[in-house]
Amino acid sequence: QRIQSGVSTKASFDYVVIGGGTAGLVVASRLAEFASVAVIEAGGLYEVDNGNASTVPYLGITMPFLAADENYTPNSLMDWDLLSTPQVAAGNRRVHYAQGKTLGGSSAINSIGYHRATKGAYKRWADLVNDQSYTFDRILPYFKRSCALTPPDPKRRNAPNATVKFDPFACGNTPDNPLQVSWSHFVDAARTWLALALPAIGQPLSSKGFNGGELKGGAWIPGTVDAKDSTRSTSKNSYLRRILEKKKAQITIYLHSRATKIVFNDSKRATGVVVSSAQGEHVISAKKEVILSAGVFLSPQLLMLSGIGPAKTLSDFSINITSDLPGVGQNLWDQIFVGVTHGISPPASGAYLVSPEQKAIALEQYNANGTGPYSTGTGYMSFEKLPAQYRTNFSPRTATLLSQFPADWPEIENVPVGFPGGAFGVTTVGALSAILQTPSSRGNVTIRSANIADAPVINLGWLTDEADGEILVAALKRVREAWASPALANITVGPELFPGSAVTSDAAILNYIKNNAASIWHASATCKMGKAGDRSAVVDSKARVFGVKGLRVVDNSIPPFSLPGHPQASVYMLAEKIADDILKGR
């Protein structure tokens, strides 16, 4: 009875956590060892609402509702169905931006890649928020505390061309380390071939992987996957499961329950949350604190609906102002990517899952020992700063913007993947992508009305800063250099598929980028952390919301920027760190 559907009566807890997602369940689980905790989650159970797709790694990366196209196939039980405004500098496209709506949040729909950002990036974070406890050496214990790492098992992995170099001490590995981190037991031939192109153009294999504060060169990275049976590890089946096993833990999960407003008393202390569910509207009271973990788009929305945000926006919708914070919903950083594709001869994982017979064999392998194509998860990634010959066309302003990033912050991430290529008349479509790590464009999130049922207005701001286009044009040319390397000569079939050989001038490449850039779902920093007195900041370095008491925001909306690489490891770390602050009375 610790997991309920809906809220049928008012109730009171020490802490109320809004959003049972990636960060929310970390904070809730840690607090529930010492205090009573309620979690308010709008979604349900992914095992019920998403079949095997949130459990079996390969199915997770092929879910149709992840598509960015405006005309995607929705799954409204799992996703918030958020659409951006038309992106004026990116082909006027409205982008569907998937976000998990389920217990476990986006950890139940993401692509499971696990790694950390750079020492320089965390040092920049520490400096911006005036708190040196964010430097890599000091956050490392929180990273380690969150995860247990199982080394790759060469027998089950059976991928001699995808050799893993890693730090065996990257995680804590005690029974107290909930999140399972390990490597896929299947790597398709397409990826192993494509990955060869990156060392061939001067991006060597990293000697220890990407969990030690460096992002340089390439690595076969681990993912949030349980090595025992190759099932996805989420905040729900790691952190929450672990705390629910402890009889004494005081935790109540309200599913299918949406927080509609945070309630404050006369001294601006958060005292509870209004929750709407099929059983009507009830207030869940917080004796100590409310923790908002609704994610990068929905946390700023709920703050604004609760009277915390830019005064003008609040008064436009007749919302009483509790704290005038102009930064709420601003400063949205997003990474975008473009790919260059060719037909290639080696097969991708999907090629083993076409006929019923193939599927039956694959199912048997997966069920027997977590191997075979269904266990395909994370792959190869590679980071670099663009070499000198690709920088000659940068405007002085772009060069200056790039020089302001820390020295170890990469500019581009390259990712090789393959898909079955039947539609293009080739065995496999091979894609080498370039993901922009240093975006200068900024978007924002605001409200459409004072009603939470109206989705927030999300402007991703893609390519509104010309520097981003310039860098991506160079990055696309660099990817073409990789395609032209001898490493791929024997597997490439036919001419370039996209953008295609006619797209050669900088203007044509930029036009292609504007019409085809996609998101990798790393939007961040819409309730950014900052120093006291910084009017653009929303929370201090302990995640406490400025101008009120008893309210913190803990999720991927609070880092001051989008960290280089993929964020989930840092979201787990951050939630561990703030939970520790709360428990230590900070």
Ligand SMILES: Cc1cc2nc3c(=O)[nH]c(=O)nc-3n(C[C@H](O)[C@H](O)[C@H](O)COP(=O)(O)OP(=O)(O)OC[C@H]3O[C@@H](n4cnc5c(N)ncnc54)[C@H](O)[C@@H]3O)c2cc1C
């Ligand atoms: C498709 C996809 C692929 C990704 N791939 C990777 C990857 O491979 N590697 C990586 O490092 N990162 C990846 N990411 C990013 C990473 O998963 C996210 O940054 C991270 O999970 C965000 O955690 P969060 O706690 O901020 O939000 P979430 O985990 O999204 O949690 C927010 C929770 O709040 C709930 N909620 C919202 N509003 C309300 C409300 N009013 N009332 C009640 N509940 C509410 C939501 O339902 C959700 O459960 C990916 C993300 C996506 C979407």
